[in-house]
Amino acid sequence: MATTTVTRAVTTRTTRGAGRPATGTPPAAKRWWRTAFGVVFTAVMLFPVYWMVNVSLTRDQDMRKSPPNLIPIDGTLHGYSTVLGQQLPFLGTSLVVGLGTVVLTLALSAPAAYSLAKLGPRGGGAMSFVLLIAQMIPAIIMAMGFYTIYVQLGILDTIWGLVLADSTIAVPFGVLIFTAFMRGIPDELLNAARIDGASTWRTFTSVVMPVSRNSIVTVSLFSFLWAWSDFLFANTLDGGGDAKPITLGIYAYIGNNNQEWNSIMATAVVASIPAAVLLVLAQRYVAAGVTAGAVKD
Amino acid sequence: MTTDTTSLRPSAARPRTEDTPASVRGRRAHAQRRAQLTAWAFLAPVALYLVLFYAYPLWKNIELSLKHYTVASFVSGNAPFVGLQNFADVFSSATFAPAIWHTAVFVLVSILVQFALGLALAVFFHNSFPLSGLLRALFLVPWLLPLLVSASTWSWMMNSDSGIVNAFLGSVGIGQINWLTSPDWSLFAVLVANIWIGIPFNLVIMYSGLQGIPGELYEAAALDGANGWQRFWRVTFPLLRPVTAITLLLGFVYTLKVFDIIWIMTKGGPSGSSTTLAIWSYQLGFGSLLPDFSSAATVGNVLIVIALVVGLIYARVQRRLEV
Numbered sequence: 137m138a139t140t141t142v143t144r145a146v147t148t149r150t151t152r153g154a155g156r157p158a159t160g161t162p163p164a165a166k167r168w169w170r171t172a173f174g175v176v177f178t179a180v181m182l183f184p185v186y187w188m189v190n191v192s193l194t195r196d197q198d199m200r201k202s203p204p205n206l207i208p209i210d211g212t213l214h215g216y217s218t219v220l221g222q223q224l225p226f227l228g229t230s231l232v233v234g235l236g237t238v239v240l241t242l243a244l245s246a247p248a249a250y251s252l253a254k255l256g257p258r259g260g261g262a263m264s265f266v267l268l269i270a271q272m273i274p275a276i277i278m279a280m281g282f283y284t285i286y287v288q289l290g291i292l293d294t295i296w297g298l299v300l301a302d303s304t305i306a307v308p309f310g311v312l313i314f315t316a317f318m319r320g321i322p323d324e325l326l327n328a329a330r331i332d333g334a335s336t337w338r339t340f341t342s343v344v345m346p347v348s349r350n351s352i353v354t355v356s357l358f359s360f361l362w363a364w365s366d367f368l369f370a371n372t373l374d375g376g377g378d379a380k381p382i383t384l385g386i387y388a389y390i391g392n393n394n395q396e397w398n399s400i401m402a403t404a405v406v407a408s409i410p411a412a413v414l415l416v417l418a419q420r421y422v423a424a425g426v427t428a429g430a431v432k433d
Numbered sequence: 434m435t436t437d438t439t440s441l442r443p444s445a446a447r448p449r450t451e452d453t454p455a456s457v458r459g460r461r462a463h464a465q466r467r468a469q470l471t472a473w474a475f476l477a478p479v480a481l482y483l484v485l486f487y488a489y490p491l492w493k494n495i496e497l498s499l500k501h502y503t504v505a506s507f508v509s510g511n512a513p514f515v516g517l518q519n520f521a522d523v524f525s526s527a528t529f530a531p532a533i534w535h536t537a538v539f540v541l542v543s544i545l546v547q548f549a550l551g552l553a554l555a556v557f558f559h560n561s562f563p564l565s566g567l568l569r570a571l572f573l574v575p576w577l578l579p580l581l582v583s584a585s586t587w588s589w590m591m592n593s594d595s596g597i598v599n600a601f602l603g604s605v606g607i608g609q610i611n612w613l614t615s616p617d618w619s620l621f622a623v624l625v626a627n628i629w630i631g632i633p634f635n636l637v638i639m640y641s642g643l644q645g646i647p648g649e650l651y652e653a654a655a656l657d658g659a660n661g662w663q664r665f666w667r668v669t670f671p672l673l674r675p676v677t678a679i680t681l682l683l684g685f686v687y688t689l690k691v692f693d694i695i696w697i698m699t700k701g702g703p704s705g706s707s708t709t710l711a712i713w714s715y716q717l718g719f720g721s722l723l724p725d726f727s728s729a730a731t732v733g734n735v736l737i738v739i740a741l742v743v744g745l746i747y748a749r750v751q752r753r754l755e756v
Contacts, residue, residue: 170562177554178568184629185574187597188586203600248479255472263476265748270487272744274690276711277733280718280726281490284497287507304486311479336471365579367693372719383581390585390697397589404582411577419570 188408192216192401199397215402223403225378226385229295230364233381234410236299237363238356241306245355246348249314250340254326264315267308278304279372286373293377301369306359317351318344354421357414364410382407491737497730507726519731528705528713532732535620536689536709539627543691544684546628548677551635556665558636559643569640576633584697587626588613591698616706619699623707626694631687635680642676643669682747689740710736 191199192215193208252260282301283292291297321344329339345352367383374380380388386407389400473480498519506512523529558569575583590596591612599609612622646669654664692711695701701708701716708716710732718729 167562170557170560171564174557174562174565174568177557178571181572181629181632182574184583184586184590185578187590188582191586191589200595202595203604204595204597244479244482247475251472251475255468255475257472257476258469260472260476263480266483267479268748269741269744270483272686272740272747273487273491274692274711274733274736274740276690276692276714277494277730277737278487278490280497280714280730280733281493283718284493284507284726285490300486307479307482336475340475361577365581367579367581367697368715383579386581386585387697390588400585401589404585407582408578411574411579415570415573415577419573 185408188401188404191397192405194398196396196398199395212398215396215398215400216406218396218399219402219406223382223385223406226380226382227406229379230381230383230407232295233298233302234360234363236296237302237306238359240299240303241310241355241359242352244303244307245310246314246345246352247340249311249318250344252311252315253318254321254323254344255336264311267311270304271308275305275368279368282369283372293374293379295374295379298366298369298374298379298381299363301373302363302366303359305362305366306355309358310355313351313355314348317348321347350421353418357418357421361411361414364407494730494733494737497726498734500727502727504724507724512727519727520735523728523731523735528708531705532708532710532713535707536711538620539624539691539695539709540685540688542624543627543631543688544681547631547635547684548639548681550628550632551680552639552673552677554632554636555639555643556669558640569636572636573633575630580630580693581697583630584626584694587622587629587694588698591622613699614703616703619703619707623695623698626698627688627691630694631684634687635684638676638680639673642673642680645676646672678750679747682743682750685743686740686747689736689743710739 190206190208193211193213194205195210195212195214198205198210248263251257252264257263278301282297286292286297325343325347326339329343334342364381365383366381367387370381370384371387375384382403386400386403389396389403499514499516500512501515501518502512554572558565591598593599593609593611593614596612598612602608602610610618612618650668650672651664654668659667690711691709692715695707695709695712696715699707700720701712714729714732714736716729717725717732
């Protein structure tokens with residue numbers, strides 16, 4: 137997709153510059169100016185991220201300095217050693233909750249999407265509509281409902297209770313992404329499997345799922361990231377026990393009116409690692425996920 | 434359940450039915466019924482899931498708002514039915530009007546500024562230049578960070594005494610501003626953080642919208658002598674209208690839900706100056722030692738009505754685009 141745009145842009149420019157033979161493409165200098173502007177914009181945009189890292193490396197005695205150090209001179213890793221000492225169990229919980237949410241989301245949304253995309257269930261349209269509306273319910277309302285139910289069932293402060301709640305953020309999105317992709321799978325492929333005697337379930341597991349690899353990655357990425365980042369469900373449903381995720385670890389620091397901002401920001405940096413990893417490893421899946429819900433080709 | 438009756442209809446309506454032997458007709462109906470059963474078997478887990486984990490919590494929420502729950506009756510489960518009394522209380526509360534106003538300002542300013550900046554950046558990145566792909570990817574970072582991380586970073590940056598924002602403003606001669614602790618600035622402060630988080634989403638969607646516009650249109654416009662400004666307003670912008678509508682509506686729904694950022698930065702304060710409906714609902718239900726779940730659920734239901742109205746508009750717009 138990106139390459140076609142580039143070619144298109146280049147052709148456009150060539151056509152425009154047709155009268156001036158020497159300037160088939162715009163002068164290199166002009167394009168580098170754009171790069172310069174782009175770098176400035178990006179730097180402004182990412183300044184808070186830089187600042188988070190900078191503060192995480194600042195010594196306690198420099199924290200209240202005015203003006204603050206713009207680069208971590210006399211930097212310290214003290215904040216990070218605090219993270220390792222206090223936050224490791226929270227990171228572990230977040231990892232388990234994130235992975236659990238991914239598994240649950242995939243298991244629920246992929247078969248449903250296959251049905252909606254290819255099997256033509258009656259009432260499928262209504263189902264898609266309900267899923268669309270479900271995404272619009274504010275999380276605070278879901279949290280209140282879950283809290284009421286969990287109190288009565290006595291399952292507050294459990295990891296799987298949090299996994300269930302977190303999955304509600306991702307399941308409608310998952311169905312949406314999978315349906316959009318699976319609609320594009322050629323019917324011939326599915327018919328061939330059927331002629332070979334495969335059952336619908338077999339077709340699903342050995343034909344549909346393997347070709348849907350990209351959407352599996354996208355859905356997994358987002359459901360993990362959302363579960364990892366969740367604060368509201370964690371705070372309402374898991375605030376009391378030992379099963380606290382990393383977001384509550386940071387929140388506990390802030391809530392105690394802790395002035396060790398290097399430790400707080402070090403935890404924040406560590407909590408951002410999954411986002412950074414995902415961006416480096418899977419940028420195109422991320423972009424695909426953002427646009428899939430909104431733009432229909 | 435309804436599968437039996439409905440799946441028979443198509444074959445019965447077919448004109449050639451009279452020629453078909455009854456057994457064939459029966460077999461076809463049987464096959465269709467089987468197909469429907471299979472389709473629903475794949476769909477059933479999600480259907481059940483929606484009932485258990487969406488419909489039931491929602492129902493619980495409505496029930497909370499129609500009964501008078503105290504902490505004791507919340508645990509025991511028997512609270513008196515009070516009809517719309519909770520709604521009357523919420524509407525006549527002194528917090529209600531400011532909360533509506535803050536919500537409206539927060540949502541509308543957020544989505545308009547995010548959209549304007551996102552679109553401008555999308556246009557900027559649309560003509561590729563060296564490093565454009567990398568820079569565009571980096572722009573996604575704020576959107577991917579956990580909200581709690583962004584919110585705590587911003588609250589330290591906006592700290593009155595030691596924040597970098599005031600340090601910068603001080604260096605250009607502007608005195609200290611109490612971003613998070615002054616009622617005049619708290620809503621503005623959370624708006625800045627929220628806009629920062631929302632720009633990447635708008636950028637990515639508008640960028641992909643721009644990619645969908647055929648390049649020939651620009652060539653034609655350029656041949657007709659349109660300059661860059663005219664090409665944007667006469668070609669690009671009208672063609673982006675469908676994507677724009679969806680982006681703004683999605684932005685509305687997302688921003689209405691925003692809780693983490695405001696809660697971490699200001700807790701809705703000082704003295705309620707950044708309290709939106711979502712924050713108010715949380716304060717009532719979980720923010721104090723004496724929770725008032727009925728009022729919290731009532732505010733939540735007001736929020737959901739607004740979200741649903743916008744959701745219906747969204748669905749309508751989308752349907753119109755599909756036609």
